[in-house]
Amino acid sequence: AQSxxxxxxxxxxxxxxxxxVKCTYSVSGNPYLFWYVQYxxxxxxxxxxxxxxxxxxxxxYGFEAxxxxxxxxxxxxxxxxxxxxxxxxxxxxxxxxGSGTKLNVKP
Amino acid sequence: SAVISQKPSRxxxxxxxxxxxxxxxxxxxxxxxxxxxxxxxxxTLIATANQGSEATYESGFVxxxxxxxxxxxxxxxxxxxxxxxxxSSIYLCSVAKxxxxxxxxxxxxxxxxxx
Numbered sequence: 001a002q003s004x005x006x007x008x009x010x011x012x013x014x015x016x017x018x019x020x021v022k023c024t025y026s027v028s029g030n031p032y033l034f035w036y037v038q039y040x041x042x043x044x045x046x047x048x049x050x051x052x053x054x055x056x057x058x059x060x061y062g063f064e065a066x067x068x069x070x071x072x073x074x075x076x077x078x079x080x081x082x083x084x085x086x087x088x089x090x091x092x093x094x095x096x097x098g099s100g101t102k103l104n105v106k107p
Numbered sequence: 108s109a110v111i112s113q114k115p116s117r118x119x120x121x122x123x124x125x126x127x128x129x130x131x132x133x134x135x136x137x138x139x140x141x142x143x144x145x146x147x148x149x150x151t152l153i154a155t156a157n158q159g160s161e162a163t164y165e166s167g168f169v170x171x172x173x174x175x176x177x178x179x180x181x182x183x184x185x186x187x188x189x190x191x192x193x194x195s196s197i198y199l200c201s202v203a204k205x206x207x208x209x210x211x212x213x214x215x216x217x218x219x220x221x222x
Contacts, residue, residue, distance in 0.1 A: 032209050044150075044199070044213040046108075088147065094209040095140055097150040 002027045004091050006098035013081045014106055021076040021101045023091030033074040034092040035065055081105045109134055109202050111214035119220045120190055127186045128217045130200030135180035138203040143196045156183045190221045
């Protein structure tokens with residue numbers, strides 16, 4: 001069985017500060033891990049994925065995620081947050097989605 | 108990536124009726140998915156629609172309530188049958204680029220309200 005957890009309903013950061021959105025997973029076998037973003041009144045967009053290879057994955061809009069097998073985590077990160085990053089972020093394992101984390105970036 | 112369109116974009120329906128949602132992709136894809144999402148909440152996978160075989164439904168979803176067609180590699184439909192207010196939701200179609208990776212691209216969604 002596969003599952004994914006996003007422990008934070010909401011994350012608040014100031015513009016220019018680094019951000020982290022947390023995700024942990026449970027899967028048998030090799031995990032296919034994804035991050036998606038949903039901007040207000042817009043559709044879901046693919047951000048990045050981890051299938052194999054380097055543990056640090058770079059994606060769209062300056063986001064990156066670090067795969068940690070021992071901690072079964074796949075946290076989303078960005079060195080310097082923008083107000084325009086404010087959105088709903090979903091972690092996914094294959095076709096199963098986490099509960100979502102609302103990111104608020106304040107000017 | 109893939110360009111995905113859905114029809115209708117929104118609808119208001121009476122309970123007991125049925126609505127068929129169409130999903131069109133601009134390229135051939137192996138896997139198509141149907142999700143349900145309450146606004147601002149997570150996505151719940153309804154079923155996986157594969158061309159040439161019956162859809163695979165997730166726990167809690169049945170074919171009689173959510174029949175799916177997949178006549179070719181660029182098109183699928185989801186019907187919400189005998190609707191009740193609890194079916195009010197956003198229904199999303201997505202496609203996977205590559206049969207193994209589940210990297211998905213989503214349609215704009217169909218906002219359904221059942222009165």
